[in-house]
Amino acid sequence: xxxxxxxxxxxxxxxxxxxxxxxxxxxxxxxxxxxxxxxxxxxxxxxxxxxxxxxxxxxxxxxxxxxxxxxxxxxxxxxxxxxxxxxxxxxxxxxxxxxxxxxxxxxx
Numbered sequence: 652x653x654x655x656x657x658x659x660x661x662x663x664x665x666x667x668x669x670x671x672x673x674x675x676x677x678x679x680x681x682x683x684x685x686x687x688x689x690x691x692x693x694x695x696x697x698x699x700x701x702x703x704x705x706x707x708x709x710x711x712x713x714x715x716x717x718x719x720x721x722x723x724x725x726x727x728x729x730x731x732x733x734x735x736x737x738x739x740x741x742x743x744x745x746x747x748x749x750x751x752x753x754x755x756x757x758x759x
Contacts, residue, residue: 652735656688656743660750667747668755677751684747685740696732700725 660667667680704720711718749755 652688652692653739653742656684656739657746659687660684660743660746664750664755667750668752671751672753672756677748680747680751681740681744684743685736688740688743689736692732692736696729700729 670680671677707720708718
């Protein structure tokens, strides 16, 4: 996830530098980077939990057992994903800072 985020920042180096030169604060750009990282993770975790519970319910229904969902484990997995999003965003901030410098506007 970190490699993909750093690659996104590298690919968008010039547009990010132009936004910074136009007066967009770096904190806004950092929040957009957080959203770019968080939205796919939230969607992925939501879909995974939903499909996992649905498949478990089908299997449990076929075996005529009681369905017990382990919410603490789901909560821990979701919490780890949330922490991972913040760690990846924090690790990509130096790359964002270097991408928003005026020198990034120059072309070769």
